[in-house]
Amino acid sequence: MLAADDDILARAEDWRKAGKGVAIATVTETWGSAPRPVGSHLVIDDEGHFLGSVSGGCVEGEVVTEAMDVIADGKARTFEFGVQDETAWRAGLSCGGRIRVYVEKVV
Amino acid sequence: MRLELLSILNAERAARRACVLVTDTENGEQRLVKGAEIAADPLAEQLDSALRAGKSATIEVAGRQVFLTVQVPPVRIVAIGAVHITQALAPMARLAGFDLTIIDPRTAFATPERFPHGSLIADWPQNVLPDFAPDRYTAIACFTHDPKIDDPALEAGLWAECFYVGALGSRKTHGKRVERLKEKGFLDSQIARIRAPIGLDIGAVSPQEIAVSVLGEIILALRKKPLRDYGGAA
Numbered sequence: 001m002l003a004a005d006d007d008i009l010a011r012a013e014d015w016r017k018a019g020k021g022v023a024i025a026t027v028t029e030t031w032g033s034a035p036r037p038v039g040s041h042l043v044i045d046d047e048g049h050f051l052g053s054v055s056g057g058c059v060e061g062e063v064v065t066e067a068m069d070v071i072a073d074g075k076a077r078t079f080e081f082g083v084q085d086e087t088a089w090r091a092g093l094s095c096g097g098r099i100r101v102y103v104e105k106v107v
Numbered sequence: 108m109r110l111e112l113l114s115i116l117n118a119e120r121a122a123r124r125a126c127v128l129v130t131d132t133e134n135g136e137q138r139l140v141k142g143a144e145i146a147a148d149p150l151a152e153q154l155d156s157a158l159r160a161g162k163s164a165t166i167e168v169a170g171r172q173v174f175l176t177v178q179v180p181p182v183r184i185v186a187i188g189a190v191h192i193t194q195a196l197a198p199m200a201r202l203a204g205f206d207l208t209i210i211d212p213r214t215a216f217a218t219p220e221r222f223p224h225g226s227l228i229a230d231w232p233q234n235v236l237p238d239f240a241p242d243r244y245t246a247i248a249c250f251t252h253d254p255k256i257d258d259p260a261l262e263a264g265l266w267a268e269c270f271y272v273g274a275l276g277s278r279k280t281h282g283k284r285v286e287r288l289k290e291k292g293f294l295d296s297q298i299a300r301i302r303a304p305i306g307l308d309i310g311a312v313s314p315q316e317i318a319v320s321v322l323g324e325i326i327l328a329l330r331k332k333p334l335r336d337y338g339g340a341a
Contacts (some may be wrong), residue, residue, distance in 0.1 A: 009120075013113050017298050024108060028132060028174045039163025039176060076135045100165075101173060102132050106108050 008052040012043040012106060021046030022106040023067040027054050027099055031082070034097035046071050054101050055081070067103050076104040117126050120178050123242055127154050128176035132165075135164055158332075180244040181206055182329060187260045188250030189216035196248075197224055201337035203322060205246075210235050212256060232260035246325045248269035248305065252280070258287060265297045271328040273302040273321065302328075323332070 009024070016022045025042040027034070042052045042060060044067040054063055059081045070077055082098025085094035112128070116139055125142035129150065145154045151167050154175065154298045161179040165172055184200055186193045189211035200207040201224060208226045211217040217229035228235050236259070242249060247264035248271070249257035256276055261284075264272040274284065281303040286300050306320030307327065 009113065010117050011115050016110050016113070024113075026174070026176065026326075028163075028172075030283070035146065037162075038165070078132055102130070104108050104130075104135065106110055106113055 005059050008041050008043050011051055015045050016106045021071040023070045023103055024106060025054055025063050025067060025101050025103045028078070028099060028102045029100035031099075032097035034099050035097075044068075044071070055099060059099070059101075063101055063103065070103045070105050074105050074107060076102065089095070108137060112137060115139055115175075116178060116229060120180070121239075123180035123244060125158055125179050125244075127158060127175075127178070128225075130174045130176065132172050132174050180242070182244050182246065183208065183241075184246045184248065184325060185236075185239070185241065185260065185264075186248050186250060187211065187257055188252075188275075189213070189218075189222060189229075190250050191314040192250050192317050192321070194221060196321065197222060197325045199318055199322050203307055203326070205325075208239070210260070211251065232256065232263065235309040236260065241267040241269050243268055243270055245269045247273070247330070248321055248325070249274040250305075252276060254284070254287065258284070261301065262288070262291070262293075265293060265300065271302070271325050273305040273324065275305045275317075276303060278304065287288060 012022050012024055023044045025044065026037050027036055027040045030038055036053055040054055042050055042054045042063055044050045044064050048064055050060065050064050053060060062081065066077065066079055079101045080098065081101065115127060116128055119141060127140045128137065129140060130137045140148050140154060145151055145158065148154055150168065157164050157175045157177050158179060161177060163175055163177045165174050182205055184205050184207045186196060186207060186209045189209050193209050197207055199210065208228065209222060210228045210230065210232050212229065212231045214229050217227055219227065241263055244306065245267065247260055247269050251257050252275060261274055263271060285298055291293055302324060306317055307323045309320050311317045311320040
């Protein structure tokens, strides 16, 4: 897992150096049963390509969408996904856990 | 994150050196603390504990949420000896998430048939280890009973300050080993780091049980005892 996350951050660096807009999403907190541990990364480019994961695949779509705004205005944001949250229910974190994700732009 | 920070973080990781990225998730302020710089950091205690656990975490500093992205090199285990114990150790280490390399110059022992899963090198430790570059995130365990094969690996492990250096053998065998190392100029404090007889004292008898006791001892050394220094390979 660690080695894979390493590759992901290396790819974020490559993408940025190639002139792309890049955001890094990081799981900063988990509650209950969460599919990916704290510290897991998802990196996103300005065309919506992404690598890595912050969940088992259930909230990545939402995170990629939010990352587009972060890349556009450069402001880091924190998001929470979980069953208590209407949006998250839509995003479908069906395992019953809740996660907090920090999304920042590589500048 | 500034590209410059991301580049340093990736470079530290590629060089197998630990570091922690400290992010104030409220205002986005960020800094990277290299392993060797942690003792001098205002958050030394928290960074040290996060690094020892090898886990990223959110902490609170003066009422603010701060996220620690912990980068720790993956732990590697080097086992000297393609013997019965390491045949059992290979699948156990893999299950526990460790990268295991087995080294034994005796080609009758080091065969792919005996070790279908693990990374196996049929050569002398002194030929293999310089390129392998053991470091503080490496464990070295010796199982051949043969000083010609075990000693070069033990010596490399002590010089590299591996977090775990263990050697199979009775107290008598170990006594002779200690004498040889002293003749070579090793200090008592270095020699004392060798775990011998190897493995946790769980009364292990079979090769499989000994493999469990050694793996347990490696995990204990990794998780419970502070690694001596986070500077990484010199």
